[in-house]
Amino acid sequence: MSAAQDWVARRGQPLRGSLRVPGDKSVSHRAVMLGALAEGTTRISGFLEGEDTRATARVFEQLGVRIETPSASERIVHGVGLHGLKGNTAPLDCGNAGTGMRLLAGVLAGQAFDSVLVGDASLSKRPMRRVTEPLEQMGARIGSEAGGLPPLRLAGGRALHGIDYTLPVASAQVKSALLLAGLYAHGDTVVREPHPTRDYTERMLAAFGWPIEFSPGFARIEGGHRLRATDVQVPADFSSAAFFLVAASIVPGSELRLQAVGMNPRRTGLLTALRAMGADITELDRREQGGEPVADLLVRHAPLHGIEVGGELVPDMIDEFPALFVAAACAQGDTVIRDAAELRVKESDRIATMAQGLRTLGIAIEETADGAVISGGRLRGGAVDSHGDHRIAMSFAMAAQRAEGEVRIGDVANVATSFPGFESLARQAGLQLDAA
Numbered sequence: 001m002s003a004a005q006d007w008v009a010r011r012g013q014p015l016r017g018s019l020r021v022p023g024d025k026s027v028s029h030r031a032v033m034l035g036a037l038a039e040g041t042t043r044i045s046g047f048l049e050g051e052d053t054r055a056t057a058r059v060f061e062q063l064g065v066r067i068e069t070p071s072a073s074e075r076i077v078h079g080v081g082l083h084g085l086k087g088n089t090a091p092l093d094c095g096n097a098g099t100g101m102r103l104l105a106g107v108l109a110g111q112a113f114d115s116v117l118v119g120d121a122s123l124s125k126r127p128m129r130r131v132t133e134p135l136e137q138m139g140a141r142i143g144s145e146a147g148g149l150p151p152l153r154l155a156g157g158r159a160l161h162g163i164d165y166t167l168p169v170a171s172a173q174v175k176s177a178l179l180l181a182g183l184y185a186h187g188d189t190v191v192r193e194p195h196p197t198r199d200y201t202e203r204m205l206a207a208f209g210w211p212i213e214f215s216p217g218f219a220r221i222e223g224g225h226r227l228r229a230t231d232v233q234v235p236a237d238f239s240s241a242a243f244f245l246v247a248a249s250i251v252p253g254s255e256l257r258l259q260a261v262g263m264n265p266r267r268t269g270l271l272t273a274l275r276a277m278g279a280d281i282t283e284l285d286r287r288e289q290g291g292e293p294v295a296d297l298l299v300r301h302a303p304l305h306g307i308e309v310g311g312e313l314v315p316d317m318i319d320e321f322p323a324l325f326v327a328a329a330c331a332q333g334d335t336v337i338r339d340a341a342e343l344r345v346k347e348s349d350r351i352a353t354m355a356q357g358l359r360t361l362g363i364a365i366e367e368t369a370d371g372a373v374i375s376g377g378r379l380r381g382g383a384v385d386s387h388g389d390h391r392i393a394m395s396f397a398m399a400a401q402r403a404e405g406e407v408r409i410g411d412v413a414n415v416a417t418s419f420p421g422f423e424s425l426a427r428q429a430g431l432q433l434d435a436a
């Protein structure tokens with residue numbers, strides 16, 4: 001956990017050198033979950049030592065799963081099999097993690113015991129009906145607070161059955177919750193998506209030996225099989241690399257190499273967007289690691305210009321919009337973002353928090369219901385609030401590298417949820433960033 005609650009950031013050096021960001025958050029959550037439900041022992045390497053993924057591991061320990069930590073970023077999960085979890089009447093704390101809570105809802109809907117999922121103040125405001133409603137259609141019984149908010153109270157001993165469900169919004173978390181409940185369901189569970197989203201759950205289920213049929217925007221599984229333990233190599237998180245891709249693009253003189261970044265096409269939308277803006281990013285040494293494409297990314301400073309972003313690209317860069325807002329603020333002309341209303345229900349309302357902070361720094365930005373119009377310009381110093389949202393805090397640390405004054409960034413402790421060690425890696429790359 002980062003000790004600093006606030007940062008002071010200002011123009012530093014050009015970003016230079018070569019660095020590796022921590023393991024992928026989405027893959028780490030899923031590796032613990034499937035490892036726990038598998039028969040046998042799963043070794044995870046490159047595990048994200050973030051608060052979100054550690055919370056997921058702690059929940060499974062509470063449910064009777066033994067998890068060893070032989071060294072930092074390694075876990076050995078002693079799987080208990082699909083029906084081996086033990087109920088625990090204490091609340092299961094998912095911390096700040098929407099992914100943790102929504103996927104766990106799918107797993108716990110199919111258990112013989114009751115459970116209660118809780119989260120921190122931010123997670124307690126995030127919508128859960130998107131998972132509870134389809135899970136109830138499958139036969140689950142789930143209580144929630146008014147408005148479908150956490151805590152979630154899941155009744156045990158329910159007989160689940162498969163459904164054929166078309167997601168109203170593109171969400172890998174909802175898709176994954178239904179597929180995980182589908183492991184326990186009678187018959188087929190089919191999930192259809194309006195736009196394809198990250199397919200780690202599907203790929204990992206296949207790697208753990210569960211028969212599954214999937215293609216972009218579609219997945220079908222049948223209940224009643226077994227998961228067999230397998231080792232998981234977690235790639236470096238593209239979403240963490242994203243901050244450095246933007247910072248090196250906007251700071252003159254930068255040339256930075258990011259090592260072994262996960263390049264799943266459902267995650268790399270920001271690369272497409274930045275290149276369309278004129279960014280100079282080269283993929284080197286593309287290879288496979290643990291069944292996922294990875295590459296080193298070499299990014300050099302380049303002048304950026306505004307673009308339009310919407311449609312299919314949105315889910316492919318859903319967590320990278322705060323970083324894109326910063327690139328847009330430093331670009332020539334307007335950047336128009338649409339079809340991104342989902343940003344309003346993340347750890348904060350990311351359209352509002354980025355608009356508020358960028359305005360403070362002197363940027364003209366117009367908010368729309370599902371996006372924003374950002375006019376590139378000169379950034380000045382000022383005090384911005386990240387509203388406890390890790391990605392907002394890191395995005396403003398990058399923006400500060402182009403600001404004409406000091407940027408004070410409030411409420412940054414949650415950076416440790418997804419990016420432990422961010423401060424020291426950022427300083428190593430050349431950023432000026434201090435605890436306030």
Ligand SMILES: O=C(O)C1=C[C@@H](OP(=O)(O)O)[C@@H](O)[C@H](O)C1
Pocket residue numbers: 025026027098099170171172173174176198318319342
């Ligand atoms: O499935 C996942 O691991 C994730 C899916 C996305 O959320 P949604 O499913 O709500 O779009 C993303 O924002 C989140 O950081 C991780």
Ligand SMILES: C=C(OP(=O)(O)O)C(=O)O
Pocket residue numbers: 096097098099100319346347391418
């Ligand atoms: C939205 C995010 O995560 P989660 O939904 O798991 O809290 C994120 O990491 O940006």
